[in-house]
Amino acid sequence: MKQFVLGVLLVFSALFVFGQTDDEPVLWSQEINKISDTEYDLIFKAKVFDGWHLYSQHTAEGGAFPTEFKFVGLETDYKSIGETNESKTYTDYSEIFEVEETFFKGKAQFTQRIKLLNSDVRQIDVSVSYQICSDEVCIPGFADFNFVLDGGDAVIENQTVDARSLAMTNALKLDLKNKELLNSAEDRIEKDSTIWGIFGLGFLGGLIALLTPCMFPMIPLTVSFFTKQSQNKSKGIANAFLYGFFIILIYVLLSVPFHLFDSIDSQILNTISTNMWLNIGFFIIFLFFAFSFFGYYELTLPNSWANKMDENSTKIGGVIGIFFMAVTLAIVSFSCTGPILGFLLGGTTLAEGDVATNLTAGMMGFGVAIALPFALFALFPAWLNSLPKSGGWMTTVKVVLGFLELALALKFLSNADLVGHWGILKREIFIGIWIVLFVLLALYLFGLFRFPHDGPKQKLSNGRKGVGFLSAVFSLYLILGLAKVVDLKPLSGILPPEFYSVFETESDCPLGLNCFKDFDEGLAYAKSVNKPILLDFTGWACANCRKMEEQVWSETDIYPILRDEYVLISLYVDDNIKKLPEDQQFDFQYASGRVKTIETVGQKWGTFQTLNFNAASQPYYVLLSPDLEVLNSAVQYTDRDAYKAWLNSGLEKHKVLAQEKAPIF
Structure with a gap:
């Protein structure tokens, strides 16, 4: 399951960046060689950017998607002679998909020989679907080729439109006056406010992540390691601060793929927030996240990653060793931080502004919140004694986050429903499901039912009762809003619009x-x-x-x-x-x-x-x-x-x- 979810995350994070770009890390060109009056070689060439892999037609099933060709008119206008041949490929084991993958580096060439069945055919049309991956993301891609049977070359970027299409394009242009x-x-959007708001969202997410079982016990252990293992107190404090800096750096680096290309289409924000299938994908991912927080399973990165990082931190030592310690923390805490980072990723799609900048701000806020206690407690080690003990309250935090993940998942499904005009999640139905979710959250917090990973039943804390009361009040607010007793304006943009109703509207x-x-x-x-x-x-x-x-x-x-x-x-x-x-x-x-x-x-x-x-x-x-x-x-x-x-x-x-x-x- 972890490989499936991780693969989905890679694909959808790539769609975030490249769904509407004109440029991709692979450039295609084509050639055609005439063998005889009826036989031709169709040649597809790909230039692959450094750090990226284009995958073979024969790469192992279960890994990245293979390159596939669709020949228009095959078996009617012409037939293929043999298989589509490939240039040199490489193989390597994928830790993510746990299969041996076959791919191209730097360049790739595919050659298909064809024989004409119809002498009147003057052009062969071919489409190719492929996937290209770096260490961070995988991008699905599509390209169309038009081979003219005269031995000439063609490049797919040099496309033209016919006179009718050109006339219809011109018909859309308005003769605007005073256009200046x-x-x-x-x-009117305060960009600085938006960025700081996203930073704050990330910082809050980081603080919540610190309260989870994956992170909280690490604070005293790590701080004690730096203060006790170092040669002197000042050295220990310096190492703890360096450790915190590397934590921030690691989370900021996760947003780097979103800055790889500066030619992102200006429609990308709209595409992210309105693409029907992308929203369905997020809905499914957030469901997985929610049920992992409920304790039904754990989403973890491969153990070999953490073991390798930990081994490097021990062997190398010094500044580089501290960096690998920070990477190890990020990997072993993924089961708790992953869903929260997903929540943060979802929040950036609902905010105005540049996606990459928003995500960097959010990731920086998240990293600062994670790093802050390691630096502060190293500076003031006596504060460690005031930390609450680990216990069942951390499980409660995870369950609360699970319910919030479900609520956000519903928002993405609602986006898909609105764009697809399905009529499934009308306003009243959406609000009704939210009421059920927050009532269930209140009942859980009041101890009326439990989840698989809950510990022995204990007396309810005041904090748990308080959050349960807030959840109950919010449920009542939604009920009164559904009955139109109170105004739900504060939730505008989250709830479906008022005219999207189960009742007839004018x-x-x-x-x-x-x-x-x-x-x-x-x-x-x-x-x-x-x-x-x-x-x-x-x-x-x-x-x-x-x-x-x-x-x-x-x-x-x-x-x-x-x-x-x-x-x-x-x-x-x-x-x-x-x-x-x-x-x-x-x-x-x-x-x-x-x-x-x-x-x-x-x-x-x-x-x-x-x-x-x-x-x-x-x-x-x-x-x-x-x-x-x-x-x-x-x-x-x-x-x-x-x-x-x-x-x-x-x-x-x-x-x-x-x-x-x-x-x-």
Whole structure:
């Protein structure tokens, strides 16, 4: 089980970084050699970056995914002669998957000979799926090849789109006036606040991790080792501080793969938070984490890793030895810290800003919290006597974390449900499950049932009773919110939106407003009533979009403005379930040359946002006149007062423009 979960974690952490990048650590090219009038060699070449492995077609089952080729038209237009040959490969044992893997380093070449069955065939199309791994992550990849049967070379990056697709791309471009106003748009998100918030989340996670059975007993043992084994007190303190520094460094290094490429697509944050299958993957992973905290099994890294690190720390000694001691701590504590780090990883997907920066801040906060007691207790060893004794309370901490993991898992499943339009986790059902979870947590804390790893039954502590009381109060709050007795606004962005209800609603627009979900339809209506447009780039699974709608739009002095003064056009950029009619689908070419087929409503509006506003984040709000004049700078997630002032400023500008265009008699 541990290998399965670890493999899933590697894949999904890679998707976090590379799911929408134009660049990958492998570059493909192609050649075609003519053998005779009917026989050709199709050659696929891959340049693999240092530190990465591309896997053979014949690598062992149970390890990384093999490279696979799909030949379009095989056995109808042509047939293959023999197998697809490979260049030199390497083999090595994978500690993660525990199999002997076969892979390429530096470069790879695949050659397939074909024989034509149809003399009219002038092009062979082939697609390849593969996986490329480093020591930290594994990335799934796909590439398409088009071999022209004239002996020429081709490179897959040099793709073009047909005239129809080019015309449809141009049709999405708006003739915006005063577009320079958009460039003065302020990012209303306080980036520093977000980073410090993520750092604080990581620090809190680290403090909680210290209270688990994997970490807490290590504090006095490790501090005593440094203070007693060193030549003098000052040397022991210095070593303890160095040990703490290495702990921080190790956790920060876990975020390095997210910084490998500086050309990450600007859509990546939206992709992470709204990709249906990625959210399902996180849901499954968090279920595994939760039940490990409940004591049904342990998720541990291979023991050989810890043994090797411990051996190195003993052999080498000095500064390098202390580093290996820190690595050993990180490995042996994984069963407790892994789920908490997963929780932290999930938190970064719900925060605005750069994913890699957020994750680094969170990992640094986590590492600082873990390292702090080792440094402080080395500095003040007398404090060790005040530490509480290890005991059943640490198991209680793990169970509480297990329930929180389940609650977060449900959020990821809700994201997938919203994007997929399944209708499974409507708002009331989601809240109902949360009520059950927190009632069960309260019952557990009050000692009414137990889990497998609980020790002998003891008298309930005041701390346990207090947390149980808070859980019960939160459950009551949810019940009253479900009955609409109290407001659940503080949970906006976490709970499904109010219009996503089991009961019939008048509108599937936010707050029951009248909105358009097609730009052309909304623009036509705005012209007919001569009202300005509030263009709302949003998403079904966009947490900050829900916060804006339920905490800002709902205000009594803002809601009437949206309802009466503006034409609301809400474009859902993550609506990738709803297919466009075939005659509206087209190929879009990025500036890098990469071509993407626009097949869904979400892809269309995401492309529309990028083309016209050079933006890809949500929420993203633009004020336009019916004549497509930009009325103000674009804004994103902001507060009530700033948003109200922004709306009123747009109304004033629209009135001025209307007066300027009014006929003079």
